[in-house]
Amino acid sequence: MTQPPPDPYGSSPYQPVNYPAAGQQQPPPVNFPPQRPFPGAMRGVDQNTSAVYARPGVVTAGFVLWLVAALSWPLGTLLRELVAGTAIGGFGVVMGLFFLVCLGIAGVVGAIMFLRGSYHARLALCGVALVVEVMAIIGLVSLSGSTDYSGAAEVVAWLVVLARLVLPPVAVVVSLLPGTRQYFAANLG
Numbered sequence: 001m002t003q004p005p006p007d008p009y010g011s012s013p014y015q016p017v018n019y020p021a022a023g024q025q026q027p028p029p030v031n032f033p034p035q036r037p038f039p040g041a042m043r044g045v046d047q048n049t050s051a052v053y054a055r056p057g058v059v060t061a062g063f064v065l066w067l068v069a070a071l072s073w074p075l076g077t078l079l080r081e082l083v084a085g086t087a088i089g090g091f092g093v094v095m096g097l098f099f100l101v102c103l104g105i106a107g108v109v110g111a112i113m114f115l116r117g118s119y120h121a122r123l124a125l126c127g128v129a130l131v132v133e134v135m136a137i138i139g140l141v142s143l144s145g146s147t148d149y150s151g152a153a154e155v156v157a158w159l160v161v162l163a164r165l166v167l168p169p170v171a172v173v174v175s176l177l178p179g180t181r182q183y184f185a186a187n188l189g
Contacts (some may be wrong), residue, residue: 069163077160106128
């Protein structure tokens, strides 16, 4: 009778590992879940959110109102000063015109984004209209107590102030009409 060979590892917890021999081997069987049929088309809700909505005419009218309201500040001031015949010079006048040109550029950019359907531009324009309206009321109060203009310059000054007072609230109302809701909801991005 033969005896088993002595264990070289003794009572060690580490035992040799039996790796498979080199060469091609069969991979272990993989249990895939059973195949299910194709679930079908998208839901109607998913298809409707990706649709492109046509721009309503009210949005185009709102764009024109926002554009005229934005340009009434720099161009109205420039027209009023040119009709009055006052020289456009000095630090205060030039900086005032610079501020109004910046306000006009921001308004034009906001109006273009509004026309493209930006929901956030619509909200921003409506919020800025409140500040612009306060500035227009201050301009109205200062013009009513002023005697700086006479003749045609006074008529132009009153037309500019009235345009600044009337255009922003009308543009806000047109921007928030019910016909615009679906167009802006489709373009939240």
